[in-house]
Amino acid sequence: xxxxxxxxxxxxxxxxxxxxxxxxxxxxxxxxxxxxxxxxxxxxxxxxxxxxxxxxxxxxxxxxxxxxxxxxxxxxxxxxxxxxxxxxxxxxxxxxxxxxxxxxxxxxxxxxxxxxxxxxxxxxxxxxxxxxxxxxxxxxxxxxxxxxxxxxxxxxxxxxxxxxxxxxxxxxxxxxxxxxxxxxxxxxxxxxxxxxxxxxxxxxxxxxxxxxxxxxxxxxxxxxxxxxxxxxxxxxxxxxxxxxxxxxxxxxxxxxxxxxxxxxxxxxxxxxxxxxxxxxxxxxxxxxxxxxxxxxxxxxxxxxxxxxxxxxxxxxxxxxxx
Numbered sequence: 311x312x313x314x315x316x317x318x319x320x321x322x323x324x325x326x327x328x329x330x331x332x333x334x335x336x337x338x339x340x341x342x343x344x345x346x347x348x349x350x351x352x353x354x355x356x357x358x359x360x361x362x363x364x365x366x367x368x369x370x371x372x373x374x375x376x377x378x379x380x381x382x383x384x385x386x387x388x389x390x391x392x393x394x395x396x397x398x399x400x401x402x403x404x405x406x407x408x409x410x411x412x413x414x415x416x417x418x419x420x421x422x423x424x425x426x427x428x429x430x431x432x433x434x435x436x437x438x439x440x441x442x443x444x445x446x447x448x449x450x451x452x453x454x455x456x457x458x459x460x461x462x463x464x465x466x467x468x469x470x471x472x473x474x475x476x477x478x479x480x481x482x483x484x485x486x487x488x489x490x491x492x493x494x495x496x497x498x499x500x501x502x503x504x505x506x507x508x509x510x511x512x513x514x515x516x517x518x519x520x521x522x523x524x525x526x527x528x529x530x531x532x533x534x535x536x537x538x539x540x541x542x543x544x545x546x547x548x549x550x551x552x553x554x555x556x557x558x559x560x561x562x563x564x565x566x567x568x569x570x571x572x573x574x575x576x577x578x579x580x581x582x583x584x585x586x587x588x589x590x591x592x593x594x595x596x597x598x599x600x601x602x603x604x605x606x607x608x609x610x611x612x613x614x615x616x617x618x619x620x621x622x623x624x625x626x627x628x629x630x631x632x
Contacts, residue, residue: 311348311406314428317421318357318407320345325379327387337622338386341403353401353632354625355434356382358408359422362570363415364444365602367479368472370570373606377617378408378439380605385618392587392626399625401632404434416478419448426452430596435628437621440601442570443470446555447483449599453553454492457596461497461545462487465585466557467504467573469512469523480570480602488519495519497549499541501585502526502560502577526575534581538588551596554589556582556620558603558613566616568608579616586620590627598624 320343327338342352358378366372382405390399409418409425422438426449429436438449446464454460464470464484471488472481487493498521505527516523522544529537546552559569562576577585589595603617 311345311428314425315345317410317425319410321382321405321407322379325382325386335390336386337388337390337403340390340400341386341405343405343407348404351402352404353435354403354437354628355429356403356405356437356439357425357429358382358439359418359441359445360408360411361415361418361440361445362442364442364478364480365570367477368481370442370480371604371607373604374440374442374570374602375411376605377441377603380614381439381600381603381617381621384611384614385621388618388622390622390625392623396626397629399622399629401625401629403625415444419444419478423448423452426597427456430456436597437624438597438599440599440603443480443555443557443601444478444483445599445601446470447478447486449555449597450483450487450553451492453551453596457551459494459497459549460596461549461552462493463499463501463541463545463552463554464557465501465555465560465577465582467502467507467559467571467576468557469500469503469508469516471512471515485515495521497545498522499524499545501538501541502529504573504575507573526577529577534577535584535588538585542588542592546592546594550594552592552594553596554585554598556586556598556600558600558617561616566613568604568606568613570602570604572607582616583619583623586623587627590624591631592627593631
């Protein structure tokens, strides 16, 4: 990581919640943030992308740039125990901090891609805290470059296949990846897509690319876990690895009020956490990112806690896999 420390701000140690009780450890007591301690023993690396310009360019709400540290604040208070029936998620975690702010968005995405590429190349599992959804463009490009042909699951109310005539934004990443021939449509699933949130033209584009769409209405007819695993197997069938992106506006606003584009309908908190755990449990999952949490509009920290639990459930799945 030596070439990349200059592009990252170290994590604020005050975010690491410590209860200092032997029988009640928290993630804040298990993580390492000191750069001189970084090495091969770590399995997972946390990384923050504190940029929301992509959401603003897409006519969305600003505020997700402050999300990475708010996710950390909630995450580090959680215990690593999901269930007495499962191993604790005490995987060796290193928090590499946030990408430095005040770069142009395109430059920040280029740096993010390089850092994620480096982490994957050396065998780490990245979890990227956003930030707006344009970061998925950088994350998937890195995953595909290192791991060969990769599959992608976008858990989102929106398809994110807008044209990028005015530059990359939170609505463009998957169209850019498909048109640059980085992502094959047959290796791509849109999961949790909602009514009245996507244009006819964008739906036609996804269908023409031969991607699969699992609408919220479809998910309601069968169990979420059953359909998510069906979707996962679709993208994993011909690919070496799978990338999963969690856009928090896929969750109904009663469970996740603090997002860039809230809707009253959506996946439940329990359903999105189930997707996170299943993603971690699958050996082909190379990384995840979590985007569009917007602390400016949160209520009682509900969305921060839910977003933190997405990361924790992914780690629990990873621990179970190991």
